[in-house]
Amino acid sequence: MDTERHPSSRNTVAILSRGDAAARSNATPQNSRFVRVFEALAAVGIDARPAIYDESFTETVRDELLGVDGVLVWVDPIHQGKTRADLDAMLREVAARGPLVSAHPDVILKMGVKEVLYQTRHLGWGTDTHRYDSAVAFRAEFPSRLRASGPRVLKQNRGNGGQGVWKVEALPNADGIVRVLHAQRGCLPEEMPVEDLIARCQPYFGWGGCIIDQAYQARLPDGMIRCYMSAAKVAGFGHQLIKALIPPPPEGPDAPEAQPGPRIMHGPSAPAFQALRKSMENEWVPQMMQALDIDETSLPVIWDADFLYGPRDAAGGDTYVLCEINASSCFAIPDEAPAAIARTLKQRLLSTRKVRTG
Known part of the structure; x- marks a missing residue:
């Protein structure tokens, strides 16, 4: 009962x-x-x-x-x-x-996994993105794609904290040898045969089910913009200079480890991010919901979309490339976000109560 x-x-x-x-x-x-x-x-x-x-x-x-x-x-x-x-x-x-x-687990499986990068690659936040559904497909397709298109970023479908995220680049004049850097803190670049990397990534086809392959973004050193959402509305932003996937400077083995910069939080009205806010609320989130078959009332009460700066547009302005969506455990959050969470949740609970009581 x-x-x-x-x-x-x-x-x-x-x-x-x-x-x-x-x-x-x-x-x-x-x-x-x-x-x-x-x-x-x-x-x-x-x-x-x-x-x-x-x-x-x-x-x-x-x-x-x-x-x-x-x-x-x-x-x-x-x-x-x-x-x-x-x-x-x-x-x-x-x-x-x-x-x-x-967030409901079924909603997380639609939007809070790396596969969302492939499913929404046609949106304005998309880039050159591929999906490997099996180790066989990964072994057959990835090496030639790497040679043809330059550095790539591999991502296991479910993970956090940089687990299962790799920058991979082919070494010139060294057939079959790649330089890799794992995104987890403390990892250093390694050189290995591409077959060794493929074997290392094979467990990702277990619980996660696939590997996502994106083009590496050259403006990564400019930082990452985290766009915090409550349902379909922006609840704030965070900008952070990151270390992950950026090789450390050659300072010797005894040099202190470089640390990521602090995430600077901003409210939803921060002037620097209004173009991104407009794109998210008016275009990309509605388009994502349609592509993934998610209605607005099922969107998490708090989630975030992490963006890297893409190539500048013809006018010299910024473009944005989605690198992941966090829907499982979105925290820390801007000062304005708790009130947004409360408003969204109260509205949903009120709607649920009206349905239950007829």
Whole structure:
């Protein structure tokens, strides 16, 4: 039997994140990293509580989630070797039995994976992008594409923190040898036969299902722009100078490791990003929803699109290339985002209640 939810004037929501039994027993809104989200939800009349998840107590968490009206999920695709396979199955069950779940696992599988780069490559944010559905196709197609088109970036379909993301370039006058750089922090360039790289990437065809191959963007040193979205509206921006996929300077083995720059947060009205905001709200997000068959009410209450600067246009202006969408665990967020999350969630819970009550 489902846990009973008592109708009241206030909705109840659980904010779900990963942790162990100790974290679960000690969790409060006040000591949570999502404290600003809890405060924003309270300000619009939503009672929110933390819910800590681990595979060792899945059933307990499931019963807890069945007792609330909505669940906001912040869990990475991969964490210390654990995937979201068990969690996603549980969240599908919870959503099917009533509570609103954001982001729903099925929506993540459409937009929060690297395959979205291939499915939406025809949009204004797209670039030269290919998909390999099997190790056989990868081995047959990738080496010739690399030789013909210059440096590429390979991405496993599901991952975070740079896991499974590689810059690859063919070495001149060295047939079959490539220079690779893994995007995880602390990794250094390596040279190896392309067959060794293909073997190293073969496990990506397991849980993730495919490998995505994009052209390397020469303006990567100019930084990355993170466009934060609440449903179909921009909730803010973050600009960061990044280290991933940029080879370190030749300073010797004892030089300190270069660190990425801090992400500078901006509100949705930041003048520097209004062209990007207009493209996202008026063109790219509506086009993405159509391409992926997602309706606006299913978009996550918080997600982000990471952009690199593409080649300058004919007038010398910036263009933008999508490098990934984060829908599983979008955090940290701009100061304006918690209020946007609260507004979006309140509207959805109100619509859900109207449907349930007829």
